[in-house]
Amino acid sequence: MKQLINLRKRKMVWALILLIAFVYLNNTSLLAEHRSGEPVLLAHRGLAQTFSMEGITNATNTARRIYPPEHPFLENTIPSMEAAFQAGADIVELDIQSTRDGQFAVFHDATLEYRTDGSGSVKDYTMSELKRLDVGCNYTADQGKTFPFRGQGVGLMPSLQEVMNRFPDRSLLIHIKTNEAQDGELLAEYLGRQSDARLKQLAVYGGDKPVAVLQQRLPRLRVMSMATLKKALLSYAAVGWTGYVPDSCRNTELHIPLKYASFLWGWPDRFLNRMDRVNTRVIVVAGDGKFSEGFDTLDDIKLLPDNYTGGIWTNRIDRIAPLWAN
Numbered sequence: 001m002k003q004l005i006n007l008r009k010r011k012m013v014w015a016l017i018l019l020i021a022f023v024y025l026n027n028t029s030l031l032a033e034h035r036s037g038e039p040v041l042l043a044h045r046g047l048a049q050t051f052s053m054e055g056i057t058n059a060t061n062t063a064r065r066i067y068p069p070e071h072p073f074l075e076n077t078i079p080s081m082e083a084a085f086q087a088g089a090d091i092v093e094l095d096i097q098s099t100r101d102g103q104f105a106v107f108h109d110a111t112l113e114y115r116t117d118g119s120g121s122v123k124d125y126t127m128s129e130l131k132r133l134d135v136g137c138n139y140t141a142d143q144g145k146t147f148p149f150r151g152q153g154v155g156l157m158p159s160l161q162e163v164m165n166r167f168p169d170r171s172l173l174i175h176i177k178t179n180e181a182q183d184g185e186l187l188a189e190y191l192g193r194q195s196d197a198r199l200k201q202l203a204v205y206g207g208d209k210p211v212a213v214l215q216q217r218l219p220r221l222r223v224m225s226m227a228t229l230k231k232a233l234l235s236y237a238a239v240g241w242t243g244y245v246p247d248s249c250r251n252t253e254l255h256i257p258l259k260y261a262s263f264l265w266g267w268p269d270r271f272l273n274r275m276d277r278v279n280t281r282v283i284v285v286a287g288d289g290k291f292s293e294g295f296d297t298l299d300d301i302k303l304l305p306d307n308y309t310g311g312i313w314t315n316r317i318d319r320i321a322p323l324w325a326n
Contacts, residue, residue, distance in 0.1 A: 026241065026242070026243050026266075026270075027240075027241060027243075027265045027266040027270055028266075028270070029266065029267070029268060029269035029270055033269070033273050035269050035272060035273065035307070035309045036309070037309050038309065038324045039304075039308055039309055039310060039311065039312045039324070040090045040091065040281070040283075040309075040310065040311040040312065041088060041089050041090050041091070041311075041312055041314060041317060041320060041321055041324075042089065042090065042091040042092075042093055042173060042283055042311055042312065042313050042314065043081075043084035043085075043087075043089035043091070043092050043093065043314060043315075043317035044093045044292055044294055044313060044314065044315045045075035045076050045080065045093060045094065045095065045108070045315075046073065046075060046076065046077065046080030046081040046083065046084040046092050046093075046094070047071060047073045047080045047081075047083040047084045047087060047316075047317055047318055048073065048074065048075030048076075048080055048315065049063075049066040049067070049069060049073075049074065049075065049139060050066065050067055050296070050315050050316060051065045051066045051067060052065055052067070053287070053291060053293055056291055061114045061138075062114075063114050063115045063138050063139045063140070064114075064138070064139075064140055064143075064144070066139055066140070066141050067141060068141045069141065069148055069149075071083070071318065072149075072152075074135055074136050074139070074149060074152075074153055074156065075108065076094055076095055076106045076107055076108060076135075076157075076158075077106075077135065077153070077156040077157070077158065078156070078158050078162065078163065078166050079156070081094070081163065081166075081167065082166075083318075084317045085167070085170060087317045087318045087321045087322075088317060088321025088322070088324070088325070089317045089321065090171060091170075091171040091172065091173055091311075092167075092170070092171075092172055092173070093172075093173040093174075093175060093313075094106050094163060094172060094173070094174060094175065095107060095108040095175045095177050096160050096174055096175065096176055096177065096187075097109075097110060097122040097123065097177055097178065098122075098123055098178065098180075098183045098186060099122065099123060099125060099126055099127050099130065100123060100124055100125055100126050101126040101127060101128075102186065103126075103127045103159050103160070103161065104159060104160035104161075104186075104187065104190070105122055105127060105130050105157055105158075105159060105160075106157065106158045106159065106160060106162075106163055107122055107130070107135070107157055108177070109122070109177075110122060110123075110177065110178070112125075112133065113138075114138060115135055115136075115137065115138050115139065116133040116134055116135050116137050116138065116153075116157075117133055117134045117137040117138075118130075118133045127159050130157050131155050131157060132154070132155070133153075133154070133157060134150065134151060134152075134153045134154045135153035135154075135156050135157050136149030136150060136151070136152045136153030136156070137149075137150050137151075137153065138150075160174070160190070168198075169201070170201065171201045171202070172201065172202055172203075173202075173203050173204075173205065173253075174187075174202065174203070174204045174205075175204075175205055175206055176204060176205075176206035176207065176210050176211070177206060177207075178206070178207060178210065179206070179207025179208065179209050179210065180207070180209060180210060181209040181210060181212070181213050183210045184209060184210025184211065184212065184213030184214050184217075185213055185217075187204065187210065187214060188213055188214050188217035188218055191204075191214075191218060191221065192217065192218060196220065199218065199220055199221050200220075202221065202222075203221070203222035203223065203224070203253045203281065204221065204222075204223050204224075205223065205224040205225065205253060205255070206225060207225060208225045208226060208227040211223050211224065211225035211227070211228060212225070212227070215228070219251070220251070222251060222252055222253045222279070222280070222281060223252060223253060224252060224253035224254065224255060228248070228252060229254065229255065231248045232246070232248040232249045232252060232254060233254075233256075233264075235247075235248045235249065236248075236249050236264065236265065237263075237264075237265070240264070240265035240266065240271075240274075241265045243266075243274070245274050245275070245277070245278050249275065249278060249280055250278040250279065250280060251278065251279045251280060252280050253280070253281050253283070254275065254280060254281070254282050254283070255283045255284075255285055255289065255313070256282060256283070256284055256285070256289075257284070257285055257286070257287060257288050257289035258284045258285070258286060258303060258304070259287075259288060260289075261284060267305075268305045268308060268310065272309065272310050281311060282310045282311055283310070283311035283312070283313050284304070284308075284310060284311065284312060284313065285313040286300060286303075286313070292313070292315070294312075294313045294314040294315040294316070295312050295313065295314050295320060296314055296315050296316040296319060296320065297316075297319065298323065301320065301323060
């Protein structure tokens, strides 16, 4: 009996050793398929004015706390997007709000007071009315003593249609800023008129309700919400060690804070290879993912894995893209 018990123990030990070896060999990047090329650079809101993240909350008026301007561009405007692509961005992220006449304005806030000379909700105005506003009116770097962009942003709030027309073959990440299912329906109707080739260049993220509508109506479009992200990562945590990629990780967008990325099975190269094979784009963000912190300095970039080739979220594409310039 004692010999039988010892035999069983030895078998259990060897089974455990083999399992650990399998998990390691199946997930180490040392044995991963070689990845070549450069990272995918995502310019958050184009080339925009940046601000201190210290003490920031969802209610913070970031236009009131910008750093002294180093360039003339304002977020979510066509000139800022042009500047971002010219600087080397592979993807430009932009924010959209629905308007009273059934269009989408490219604008960050639900209300107008923070940045513009208008007041009230974006949704209560038509696109033509929003065009009359000065989107640079209330930016200040010195607590309101001066407003360096006042008078320079009149007419610069574009519609989503204008952005699509201006950049017909560039990759765009659209942030739908509401959590209304009806906005998801409106955006699905609009994007549903795009070709399959164009949809491959687009992705949408935002609230759970509109993204759920988009996911159902346009299954070939990459989308992401907090719900889809949690489902994908939890599913992958459960089975990813085997090399299997669950359906929730397929044909989607994953924005992953770098501080958590190392916990993913196969990070970085095996994980990125697996996501590439299922048409999922991975973008790493800085911080804990709660706010839009980016890799904006050389020191930030040094935190990435060596020879990283996935997506990088940056608020300063003008500083970051030159690091990979030949």
